[in-house]
Amino acid sequence: MVTSIELLNNVRKNLAELISGEVLWDKEILDYYSVDSSSYQIKPKVVVFPKNQNDILKIIKFSRENKIPIVPRGASTGLVGGALGSGIILDLKNLNHIKVGKNFVSVGPGITKGKLDLILKKEESFFAPNPSIGPYCSVGGMIANNSSGSKSLKYGSVIDNLLEVTIITGNGEVITLPSNKKFGKAITNFAHAIDRKKYPNVTKNSCGYRLDAIKNLNDSHKIIAGSEGTLGIIVSAKLKTKKIPQQKCLLIIEYDDIVKSTKECVNILRTKPVSLEFVDEHTLKNISHRFHPSTKCLLFVEYDTNLKKNISKLKKIILGRIVCELYAELDIERWWRFRDLALSYNLKFIPKNMRIPHMIEDAAVPVEDLDKLISIINGINRRFDTKSIIYGHAGNGNLHIRLISKRKDKKLLKKIAKIFFIKVIKMGGTITAEHGDGLPRSEFVKLQYGNKNYKIFRELKKLFDPDNVLNPGKIITEESQIVRNLIQF
Ligand SMILES: Cc1cc2nc3c(=O)[nH]c(=O)nc-3n(C[C@H](O)[C@H](O)[C@H](O)COP(=O)(O)OP(=O)(O)OC[C@H]3O[C@@H](n4cnc5c(N)ncnc54)[C@H](O)[C@@H]3O)c2cc1C
Structure with a gap:
């Protein structure tokens, strides 16, 4: 036998x-x-x-x-x-070709962001979406998750910087978008049929399929950004590149109250920063700088144009204290490393038995409601006896939340996630602004977009992958996977 x-x-x-x-x-x-x-x-x-x-x-x-x-x-x-x-x-690491053009670069999905950055730097240009993980992620993963970073406030996420993409569908068809008319027309029809009011009112979103970004045939490639490997295998892409700015200034502003800092973000946005990032006291403990003893959080604000004018405007409006005003490239890089290492610092700080898996770590809400997002987190901490660490892309209303608790009840984890997601959606937010749906959030995509849009998502998936062989269970699913296959349990 x-x-x-x-x-x-x-x-x-x-x-x-x-x-x-x-x-x-x-x-x-x-x-x-x-x-x-x-x-x-x-x-x-x-x-x-x-x-x-x-x-x-x-x-x-x-x-x-x-x-x-x-x-x-x-x-x-x-x-x-x-x-x-x-x-x-x-x-896909072997598919790593790269060809630099004027204002664009053609790449294979396996090329790492680090390699891409090095090659583009020689041409004095850069690919703008910059996840905090830095050089280690691949372009294929970045496209599939619609990744973004501290510069996305000005330059957008991958979806805003993708010019063309070639994929192999679940049917084994090699198609290039936006030039493929058959798929382009079908995608555009889906895009015209969706209820756009159900899409979140935010500047970054990696939940579900981004049909809202498609106005006409020329946008049809954008459907692949954030599709998490469920519609096709990305085999090459043409990405928009920008010239490296000639001048930069990074300001670090300290606050003795989190709500005060988040309320100030809307006004700071009027000064047109390229970045507006937030870290709470857990991260600032790891920064080698003597902050005022009452400091509870920091904002990182960077400009890369009209420095004098924008900074003088900023100084007139903020209530926080400026602790550094940095112009030298090395100083700026050093401080950005503190921000980019927020997740590592925090994992170091949280003992293993107190870590709660990433589930609600990536929501975004309209920036004017950031203080309400903080209240929701505080409410969860009170109700479920958890603690939290917060950092993230405040300018996009996108905060990363790490919950800390000894309790490891799976049902409780799911309950916290559901309560949190319902509140975020009610505020016009997204349950994931950059990390994607994956295992914890795919079952909530329907909650985010409603039955009508979810039905269209299903049809879209069927068009690209009729036999459901490509990353099944992600984005489109009937199953609950949020607490299944967790390592710690
Ligand atoms: C410390 C840390 C900080 C982070 N900070 C950020 C941040 O600031 N912003 C941000 O957006 N993300 C961030 N992330 C998340 C992650 O780094 C990004 O989502 C990254 O772009 C994933 O790329 P990857 O190559 O590692 O993808 P993988 O993890 O390998 O895959 C991610 C998804 O892409 C799909 N995929 C991969 N390649 C292809 C392909 N060729 N075709 C189709 N689908 C494909 C996979 O199936 C999967 O669904 C962070 C992660 C860590 C660990």
Whole structure:
């Protein structure tokens, strides 16, 4: 009798014979690929490293014939288990071509942000979306999550900086958007059918499918930004680049009250900063600077145009105290490192048994309601006896919240998430501004957008991936995965 493990090994061997890239299934490899930067763990059957587009076409055909789903994977820095799955993991690191053009760059999905930055720097240009993880993420993962960072206030998220994308659909079709008319027309029709009032009133959003960003055929490629590997495997992309600004100034402002600082954000936005970021007292403890003893939080405000005019405007309106006004590149970089390391500092500070998995860590609300978001967090802390650490992209109304508690009741975690998401949606916010839906939030996408839009999302998914082989369970799902496969439990 043939055992199930023998059957599985046959499947793996068949796949290995089929493609020119590597196919691995040693225990250590499967263990390594069973985790990413999230709190989840799912063991795959096999890990594949396609060498080229042709390999991917063969893998997709194989996946459909053998009913084994595919999860594309970049650098695995995602925080929501987007790159985890029980079938085939498709590591795209070999697709790493790069060609710099005037005001754009053509890349493969496997190129890291760090490599891209280095190459563009030689041309005195840059790709604007800058996740705090810095050089380590891949362009494919950034597109799939619609990533953003501290500069997105001025320059936008990936969706605003994507010019063209080539994907392989779940049907094995290679399509380039926006030039593909068949898919372009279908996407545009979906975009015209959605209820736009159900989309959040925020400047950054990585929840569900971004049909709201599509006005006409020329925008159809934007549907891939934030699609989390569920509509197609990204095999190349053309990205907008900008010239590195000639001058910069970063101001660090300290406040003795969080609400006071968040209320001030709307006024600061009028001075046109490129960045407006927030860290609370937990992060500032790690910064080698002597702050006023009453300081409870900081705002990082950066300008890259009209420095004199904007800074003098800022100084007239703020209630906080300016502790640094930095112009030298090295000083600016040093302070941004403090902000970018907020998650690492906080993980160091929270003992392992007190960490609550990332679930509500990435909401955004209209900036004028940031103080209300803080009240919601305080309310959760009071009701559930939790503590929180907060930092993030205040200028986009996007705060990262880390909850701290000893209690590890799964039902309670889900309850906290649901209460939080309902309140955020009611305020016109998004349940995820940058990290995506992944395992914790996909079941709440319907709550965010309503039945009518969710039905359209389903049709859209069917168009691209009729057999549901591409990252199943993400964005479109009937199952609850928020507390399933958590590592700590
Ligand atoms: C410390 C830390 C700080 C972070 N800060 C930020 C931040 O400031 N802003 C931000 O936006 N994010 C941030 N993140 C989250 C994460 O870094 C980004 O989402 C990043 O862009 C993910 O890229 P990746 O290559 O690691 O993707 P992965 O984690 O490998 O994958 C992410 C998703 O993309 C899909 N995917 C990957 N490649 C492809 C492809 N070729 N085709 C189709 N789908 C694909 C995967 O299936 C998965 O759904 C942070 C993470 C960490 C750990």
